[in-house]
Amino acid sequence: MAEEDKKDKELRSSEWFNRTGKDGFIYRAWMKKQGIPKHKFKGKPVIGICNTWSELTPCNSHFRDLAQSVREGIIEAGGFPVEFPVMSLGETLMKPTAMLYRNLASMDTEESIRANPLDGVVLLCGCDKTTPSLVMGACSVDIPTIVVSGGPMLTGKFRGKDVSISDTWRFSDKVKTGEMSTERMEEAEACTCRSDGHCAVMGTASTMACMVESLGLSLPGNAAIPAPDARRKVIAHMSGMRAVEMVEEEQNLSDILTREAFENAIKVNTAIGGSTNFVIHLLAIAGRIGVDLDIDDFDKLSQDIPLIVNLQPSGDYFMEDFYYAGGLPAVIKELLPELHTNEITAAGESMQEIYKDAPNYNEEIISSRDKPFKSEVGLAIVKGNLSENGAVMKPSAATPELLQHKGRAVVFEDIEDYKARINDPDLDVKKDDILVLKNVGPKGYPGMPEVGNMGLPAKLLEQGVTDMVRISDGRMSGTAFGTAVLHTSPESADGGTLALVKNGDIIELDVPNRKIELHVSDEELEKRKKEWEPLPFHMDRGYWYLYQKHVQQAHLGADLDFMQGKSGSTVKRDSH
Template identity: 50%
Template structure:
C-alpha cells in the first residue's frame, strides 16, 4: 500500500507497540481531510505506474507470494490489466535488497529502524516512476527526497544485493499452463532444480492424516503434491501450500522438500513450495491428472514446472477425469463458485473485475 502511494510515508513498517502508530494515525487523519478538500481520489493515485512500482517493491523485498494475487486483483478493479508476465519481466531486472526473513536474516522491526520503505525505495529509483503522485506528495520523487538508509546490512545497496533477481519467480509448463509462483529466495538452493517422483494428496485433511505414514515411502527426493486447494477447490484458496515434511524425515535433518499445490501460503513461510498453480485441479487443470509415482521437474532458472508424461497419456487421463459434484446449489456459495476467477487473474469475482463504469450515485 505504501509503495502504491496510498499511505503516509513510513506507515508500512511501524512495529506493533511503537508510539509511531499514534502519530501516523493523527497524520493520516489530517491528510485525509485535505484529500477530500483537494478532490484527490484513488483513481488519480492508483495508476498503472503505481502498480508497476508496487510489483518492483514486492520483488525487491523478497515479499509474499500473496501480493501477486492481491496486486493483480486490485489492478483489475482499477481498470488496469496486470499479469504474471509483468511480475516475471520485472523479477529478472530487480535485485532483492531487503535482508529480511524468511529469505534473509532480519525482522521487519530492523527494517523500520534501518529507514523503512522510503529508504528502501530510495535504492530503487532507477526502476520506479518517480513523477507519479501519492496521497502525501505531488510526486514520489518528492516523497523519497532525504530518505536515508541507517543500516546497509538490512537494506542492502545495489552492489551488494541479497539476490541478483527478484525473490518471487513465475513458472510455466504443462503442469501450470496459466502459471504458478515460487518464493525461491526462501528455498534451499539445491532444490531450485530438482526432479523427483510425486506423492499425491487429493485434499488437505487426507494429507494431514497420512503424511507421517512410513508406508508411503516418502524420501527427501519426492515431490509432495496437494490438489483441490485452489480458489474453487479449497474453497477460498487457503494457506495450505507449505505442506509439512514427514516427522521421520525431520528427525533425519531434512528441512526442505519440493512441494506443489494450487493453494497459497503465508508470506512468512519458507521452503521450495510451488503455489497458485493455474488452472487449479478442481476445474480440471493438469494438476488433477497427476498420479503418485509420476516424475515432476522443477527448474526455477528455466522458470519451468514439468510433468514427464507423453501428451497422449495426458489426453487419455483427461478424458477419464470427471468434475467433482457441485458443493452449492444456491446462495453465496453458488455465486462464489460461478464468479470467482483463477489465481493468475487475481481470484476476484468476475462481475466486479469486468471493465466498465460505475455511475456516481450522487449525480442526476
C-alpha cells in the same frame, strides 16, 4: 454564489445534506439525532473511517485507538469524520480460510462507501486480507482514499532468542521429531505475539502494508512503524488531515493507481522479499481500478531487482528492526533509478520528492542494489504443461539446490488425504520426491488456503530432511518458507493438469528457466482428462455457492468475475 456555497455544492455529501424538502429533512434529522449540529457536517468534507476492528481479528485489536487518531486529524483539517465498520477478516481464526471472504469484504467496503454520504475515506487495515479487500472495494467506487496500516507487532522474545510467527513451522517440526516438547511450544505461544499489530516478519500483512505505500496510497513511512509505537498514531492523525486535503484537491484513487504505480509496487515487492500472496492481491486490485496487468508482468519487472532487505522469512531480522533501519523509504530511495519517480501519491507529492533523501541507518538490514542481501529474485513465475497459466514461487525463501530439480510425484488428492497420510511411517516417499497437493485452489477448497508449504513427512524429518519441492494450487503464508510452487493455474478443480498427476509421475522444476513440466505424454494426459470428473460444489447456497460459481483463477487474481472494473460513486436511486 458565495465561496462556501460553491464548495458545499461540489462535495459528494451535498447530494444528501443540501437537499430540500423531506429528503434533506430526513438525512439531516437523523444526523442531528446523534447530537451533531448542522454546521458540523453540512458544507464540510465528510470523511469515512473504514474500520476493520474486531475481537476476532487480533492483528487489528488496536484499531479503536487508531481510528480516534484519524478522527482528530480529520477534525483539525476541517473535515467531518464518520467511522463505519466493514467485514473484518481474521487470518488466524477464520475457517476454512480468510481468502474465501476477501471478495465478500471488498463488496461490503464498496457498497458501504458508495451508499453513504462520503467525500473521502481512510481505510484502516492490518491483517492479511483486510488490506486488499478494502483497497479493492474502494477502487470500485474511486473517491479520494488514503490507507493507514495497523503496523507490525514487536519482535517476540523466547528463552533469550528473537522469535516470530515464522518459527511456528520450525517448532512444529521439532515437536514431530521429539526435539521440543508440546509444553515448551505452548510456552512459546505467549512469547511470539507479545503486542498489538500484525506478524512481525515480511509476511503477507507487512507485504500488503509495503504494497500500499509503494503504490502511493499511504503517507511515507506507513508500512513499517510498529503498532505500539506512538508514531503509528501520529501517521494516523496526519492521514486524517491529508484525507480532507485530497477531497479539496479532487484526488481520486484512479489518479494514483496508474500502470506505472503498479510497476513500482512489483519492483519494490521484489526488493523486500514480499509474500507470494502479493501477486494474487495486486492482480485483483488492478482488475478493479481498470489497469491492464497480468501474471507475466511480475516476472518481467522482477528480473533485475535483487533482494536487498534482510528480513524473515527470507532473512534474519524483523519488521521492528526494518523500521529502525529506515523502513520502506530507505528501500524506495535505493530503487529510485528503477522506478517511475514522477508518480503522484496520496501525500500529494511525487515518489522522487518524497523519497530522494530517505536515510538508511543499517546496511546489514537494508543493503544496496550493488551489494544485495541475496541475488535471487523475490518472486518467479513458472509455466509449463503443469501450469499453463503460470504458478508462483519465492526463490529467496527456497533451498537453492532445489530450484532445478526432477523427482517422483507423491500425490495427495485433497487436504484430508494429506493430513491422513503425511505422517504414516509406511508412506512411500523419499527425500528427492516432489509432494503434490490437489484441490486446494480457489474453487477446490474453496478459497485457496495457505497450505502450499506442506509440512514434510515425519519419517523424512527424522532423517534430517528440511526441505522438499512442494506443488499445489493453494497459497502459502507470507511468514512461511521452503521450495513451494503455488497458485498453479488452472487449478485441479477447474480441470487443470495438476488434477491428472499420479503417484510416480516425474515432474521437473527449473526456476532459472521459469519452467515446470510433467513428464507424461500428451496422449496419456488426454486419456486421463477423459476419465477425470469435477468435484461437486462444497455448498449449494449462500456466498460459498456464489464464490465457487464466479471466482476467477489465481492468475487473474481470484476475484469474482462480475466484480471486475469500477462501478463509480453515483447512487442512482433515492430511498425517500
